[in-house]
Amino acid sequence: MKTSMKKLSVLLLGMALLSGVAFAENVSEADKKWLTVVEKMVSEGKKEVSTSSEVRVTLVKNWAVEKGLAAEVTKTEQGFKVSFSKGLAKN
Secondary structure (H helix, E strand, O other): OHHHHHHHHHHHHHHHHHHHHHHHOOOOHHHHHHHHHHHHHHHOOOOEEEEOOHHHHHHHHHHHHHHOEEEEEEEOOOOEEEEEEEOOOOO
C-alpha cells in the first residue's frame, strides 16, 4: 500500500508541475506580480487571499503545491477566496 501511495504521489506531483510549466507560458506580468505579493503575504503569516481571476486561482494553486501547501478555493460573490494551510497539498 505504501508503495502505491508513493507512486500516486509522485505521479500527481509530476502532473502538477507539468501543468504549471504549460500554464506559466500564458501568465501576464500583472499576474506574476500578484503572485509575488501573495508569496510575501503568506511568508508573513497571512492565510487567505482573494481574487476575481480564475487564471490567478490556478496560478496560486500551482504555487501552493510547489511550496507544499494546501490551497482550498471557495467561490464568493466577488470572485474566489484561497485559503492556505500546511499539510497535504491539494490541487
